Amino acid sequence: MRLLFYRAIDGLLSVLPLIHTFPARCLSRILLLGGLFFASIPVPAQDQGYAQATGQAVNIAIGSHSGTPDKSLLRSVRKLIGDAISSNAIDTFYTYIPRAGSPASMEFGLSACAEAGFMAAEGKFDDLVMQLRFLQARPGTSIRVELSDRCTPPEPVEPVECGGILGILCPGGQYCEKNTGQCKAPDAKGVCKPIPAACEKKLAPVCGCNGQTYDNPCEARRAGISLDHYGKCKPPEELAR
Numbered sequence: 656m657r658l659l660f661y662r663a664i665d666g667l668l669s670v671l672p673l674i675h676t677f678p679a680r681c682l683s684r685i686l687l688l689g690g691l692f693f694a695s696i697p698v699p700a701q702d703q704g705y706a707q708a709t710g711q712a713v714n715i716a717i718g719s720h721s722g723t724p725d726k727s728l729l730r731s732v733r734k735l736i737g738d739a740i741s742s743n744a745i746d747t748f749y750t751y752i753p754r755a756g757s758p759a760s761m762e763f764g765l766s767a768c769a770e771a772g773f774m775a776a777e778g779k780f781d782d783l784v785m786q787l788r789f790l791q792a793r794p795g796t797s798i799r800v801e802l803s804d805r806c807t808p809p810e811p812v813e814p815v816e817c818g819g820i821l822g823i824l825c826p827g828g829q830y831c832e833k834n835t836g837q838c839k840a841p842d843a844k845g846v847c848k849p850i851p852a853a854c855e856k857k858l859a860p861v862c863g864c865n866g867q868t869y870d871n872p873c874e875a876r877r878a879g880i881s882l883d884h885y886g887k888c889k890p891p892e893e894l895a896r
Contacts, residue, residue: 712747712770712806713784716799717792724764725796732798735786736769744779746772749806764796768806815847830879838864838883851877862888 715732717724739745747770771780787800817823817831825831825847833845854873861872863880868887875882 711780712768712803713780713787714799714801714803714806715765715767715769715787717764717766717796718799719764719796723795725793728790728792728796728798729764731790732765732787735783736767739769739779739783742779743774743776744771744783745769746774747806749809751809768803770806817845817847818842819844830876831881832876833864833881835882836884838881845881848876850879853877859885860887861885 717728717732719725736745736748740748748767750765750767752766769783784800784802787798790798792798815825817825818833820842823831829847829849831845832848833840833843837843837845851873854871854877857871859871861869861875862883862885863869863875863878864883865880866883866888867878867880869875869878869880872882
């Protein structure tokens with residue numbers, strides 16, 4: 656089919672120098688017949704496969720009715736996505752849940768989107784979708800695989816409030832940071848902040864809400880403690896005065 660297409664192009668190019676010698680009526684008929692001929696030639700299969708893959712996206716959602724999603728299903732999805740990235744089946748992958756800095760969810764095991772852009776390998780995106788749809792979830796867990804035109808970039812993670820009257824807790828790896836000096840304020844609200852893995856060794860003493868002195872604010876955050884004030888904590892005997 657592709658050879659026929661190229662021969663048709665060569666034939667058209669060969670008669671182009673003679674077109675100016677044809678009467679206007681004949682010329683219009685030639686152009687009309689030529690347009691119908693080229694419209695009837697199907698696009699080669701390779702080009703069709705590439706067009707199908709370009710701009711496609713698949714949304715993946717795994718949820719649980721019992722509070723704990725199927726871990727083996729999550730591992731299978733992560734492996735398929737990893738293989739798809741390494742084989743150029745997809746160009747873009749967004750994870751909506753879980754995300755670092757956002758609240759965790761016991762009901763949602765995963766909410767994500769994979770997209771095949773212009774650099775995606777031919778036909779491999781369709782294979783990925785088929786493999787995702789063949790996955791089976793255990794009772795109590797559901798998986799939804801839906802095609803869409805494009806993936807929606809995730810919104811920036813907004814600070815999550817904590818504490819307050821309800822005593823809202825932060826997700827793992829975070830602590831509830833209250834404003835400096837608000838340690839004893841009843842029902843004071845705070846914002847969930849990530850706990851640092853390491854801190855610089857510099858001396859800038861601060862007093863934590865637990866009455867302990869830390870070398871610097873980072874060390875207090877590393878302990879998951881909000882600040883009472885800057886400077887060393889006063890000894891208990893001074894506070895009693």
